Amino acid sequence: MDERGSLTECFEEHRTRLRAVAYGMLGSLNEADDAVQEAWLRLHRADTGSVENLAGWLTTVVARVCLNMLRSREARREEPLDVHMPDPIISHEDGGDPEQEALLADSVGLALLVVLDALTPAERLAFVLHDMFAVPFEEIAPMIERSPAAARQLASRARRRVRGQAPAPDADLTRQRDVVDAFLTAARHGDFDALVAVLDPDVVLRADGGVARARQTVVIHGARAVAEQARTFGRLSPFARPALINGAAGVVVAAGGRPLSVMGFTVAHGKIVAIDVLNDPERLADFDLAGLDGSP
Structure with missing residues (x-):
């Protein structure tokens, strides 16, 4: 050679x-x-x-x-x-992509x-x-x-x-998913008390709407404030599909092949300590969400 x-x-x-x-x-x-x-x-x-x-x-x-x-x-x-969301790495919960797994070998969460x-x-x-x-x-x-x-x-x-x-997330992915599912169920039913119960008192919600939405950024602190915001998510919950977001339990919200949102959760000690959301339409359009939007 x-x-x-x-x-x-x-x-x-x-x-x-x-x-x-x-x-x-x-x-x-x-x-x-x-x-x-x-x-x-x-x-x-x-x-x-x-x-x-x-x-x-x-x-x-x-x-x-x-x-x-x-x-x-x-x-x-x-x-x-206020916040710029990094590029999320989105994968199916069963994994299977060696290159993505290598990228996340050091738990680079959102x-x-x-x-x-x-x-x-x-x-x-x-x-x-x-x-x-x-x-x-x-x-x-x-x-x-x-x-x-x-x-x-x-x-x-x-x-x-x-x-x-950015506290270290719980290592047990099943435990993470249980907590995230409880959050989504509470949001779907508008159950304020159930939402507060799964949120850490000092939880932070960060959302990046991108330039297309006049740089609409949101940063919310505290369980009650985040729970109030999360109740508005209930109408979108039927379109939420489980996914791994940077190796942690998260969801992709998509309808008809069109991505609406990517949500990454950090679960520590059985509570959600951070929710990081990408809502930027221009950036979301670049992601291949085949199989994650409920379509065949």
């Missing part, structure tokens, strides 16, 4: 992990693909003959590309939105991605690479032009925010 063929084979071996790194960094599937493609181009332009750890080299390249994309995104954002979006680019890079992909701080430091100690501090700061705003 020639050198180019060997590089191609090596890159393909690491592509899935590189895409997972980029998705964790960016929260966008399209941008993650762009970052991986840029790493591919740089690999073919670079002299890698003296590189001992090509996997580490590729991870560094992807991370730096993502860092530049995050900085560019931050510079373009004239006024931060709630976590929303919190990561509020970090500085350097904080996000340090946290994602170290806490999610076990990259040593000695390798992270040069990417952000800081010392290893400073990189460690950035990750620690990010970790505190994540723990406070």
Whole structure:
């Protein structure tokens, strides 16, 4: 095999992990693909003959590309939105898609991605690479032009925010689904007390309506306020279909092949602690929801 063929084979071996790194960094599937493609181009332009750890080299390249994309995104954002929902990864509850499962190997839930979006680019890079992909701080430091100690501090700061705003979900998917089903049943019947019973007192509901809806964003805190909002969901509940949203129990609301909403739930200690909703029609139109809308 020639050198180019060997590089191609090596890159393909690491592509899935590189895409997972980029998705964790960016929260966008399209941008993650762009970052991986840029790493591919740089690999073919670079002299890698003296590189001992090509996997580490590729991870560094992807991370730096993502860092530049995050900085560019931050510079373009004239006024931060209340909430911008990351791209959800939607799959059937029986799983079966190895690539999606690989993307979610580190439990990159929607709630976590929303919190990561509020970090500085350097904080996000340090946290994602170290806490999610076990990259040593000695390798992270040069990417952000800081010392290893400073990189460690950035990750620690990010970790505190994540723990406070995106608690780890219950590991038992069946338990998650039971709680979500109880929520949907209560919403369908307009049962306020039953809704409050399945919600954590400090639950947060975040919904992104997108630019098409004049950047209509919603952030609601507290069980009673979220329960009041959830009762309005009752009319749509007949169109809700169970799905895995970033590996956790969630629902897709679709009718006649047209997606209306994607709802991700974070269930911790048997209560719903976060509900993350994507209502943006333009973004929803890009998702393949075959088999999730009740159609054959």
